[in-house]
Amino acid sequence: MAKKQKPKLAVWKFASCDGCQLSLLDCEDQLLPLTERIDIANFPEASRAVVKGPYDLSLVEGSISTPHDAERIHQVRRASKFLVTIGACATAGGIQALRNFIDVKDFISIVYATPAYIDTLKKSTPIAEHIRVDFELRGCPINKEQLVEVVSAFLQGRKPNVRPHSVCMECKRRGAVCVMVAHGTPCLGPVTHAGCGALCPAYHRGCYGCFGPMETPNTREMSAAWERLGVKQKDLVQIYRSFNAYAEPFYSESRIHESKIHQG
């Protein structure tokens, strides 16, 4: 077989904490086999060496929160054959999308000594609002096994085994006891996208939705069940308003409970 050129991988950072791209470095045992199959052409967290584009696979971390980034993401798209967004910032706008619920100027004047230096957008938005995205990998942070699966699937030209159903299915498959039914602990598992392996419920904690909404989330009934467990409106606003606050079903649901508070 003629020696083919290895596919080129690039990792891009937008508004984010770097946790998701570090998942790639966290792959440890898988990292060396990966470099045998793929050229890590642009990954500033790992190496200063930069190979010029175009790139076969781009992993994009972070949300769009500045005018500069809103331009730059188009350059990344143009330089990328296949583009995968990784993590809640890139897929839903991240925790920084809390600005989307109020006027960002109020934040700037509180946080920065000289607000005039800050050039930011009113909203923090997911990458898919700006460009075409080939695949979205959820999580805050992403699950490294799922990342390896997405890269393997890309290399073999197949669909990744990343399912959009509820966390409950992972919870039941691992034999964990339902914290909501058996302990009365509020849990977002039924409306949350799988991928973490039901990490929190397996440690007797309720799911707090880091992977964002599942494929068909019934947040209205989820909230009603939480209310029956004694959860207050203000806490319902908070639970939907975290890393995936700007993901549509969670966004709308937190708005509903916010308006209920205002109605008294």
Added chain:
Amino acid sequence: MNFPLNRAMMAPRGSVTETALKVGTLRMLEGASLDRLFGALSKRGYRLLGPAVREGAIVFDEINSAADLPAGWTDEQEGGTYRLKKRSDDALFGYAVGPHSWKKFLHPPAERLWQADRKGKTFEVTEEKPDTQKTAFIGVRSCDLHAIAIQDKVFLNGYYVDPLYKARREHAFIVAVNCGQAGGTCFCVSMGAGPKAAAGFDLALTEVCEPERHYFVVEAGTDLGAEILAELPGREVEGREKAAAEDTVASAAQQMGRYMDTTNIKELLYQNYAHPRWDTVAARCLTCANCTMVCPTCFCTTVEDVTDLQGEHAERWQKWDSCFTKDFSYIHGGSIRATSKARYRQWMTHKLATWFDQFGTSGCVGCGRCITWCPVAIDITEEVRAIRQAPQSPKSSPVGDKYGNS
């Protein structure tokens, strides 16, 4: 119910002596002697699996002795809630079924079917070897015996037999327990599936807790069960003991927390595809799939093919799937059951109606798990009742399309 399994494959027979017991024999075993049963099974190479308290519930796990059983525990169950409670006695089996069912062992949540390795220009496939570990299931309730029999029909009948399921099934020894009390969501009586174990066990225990005495009335269900029973330090059952055991089971039958009228249930559901109740339940359903995960008869799976990064090794895994996911009914271009209404109706109609056409039996055994473990307490008995109370006339209920979407 028949079990088309060759029990001659089980443990080698001991020498048959005049103490040999017949199938159907009842013996009395003192509570303190239960460990002798576990010892007899362990000696024959059986791994013991049974009820144990974990994470605030009674689940099925590996056990070593009677000391691992949930002595003095019971459960309180209602739609969407389950709580462990202390009993006033030290009964070892004084509770209803919990979140696990035996399918987690016989039809595991994830299992590899085969693996493939690249060999030069071709590749080599290695099929998964059937598991020949002998396992003893301790404390199988009548509803779950029926569920196992239903899964046997699915996996062992017909042209395509699941070899991995078959091996596990053939190497399983079943110690049934007749229920002495029913849970708040139980309705096995409605489904003709309990509470007394009628078939499909090697041994069946009825636990009797009296102020001064704790004992079991043990029934042999198979030759192997009879052989093991003969080795235990029991004696013939006295009339009083037999009556106490029968009373225990009869009182469980009286305590059913739920009831389902199954009269013509297949026709009822077939004639009500377009009933407005499906919209009502769909509005509540989370499509989280918990009901199908805990159901002891739900058998649906998906397969996932995985490859390593080098592209040298591939594996095919079978995993529990659910008709509540969109992927489950995905064919080219989209999901056939796009709405939660279509999915809930598919699940319930399959359980209670189309299952008869497909397998000649109901798909529901009345264990109540889907009611207890639904986070929003959707109740299959209540859904049937609602449709039965206001059925549509057969003429007025055309299906939306051939798949039941409307």
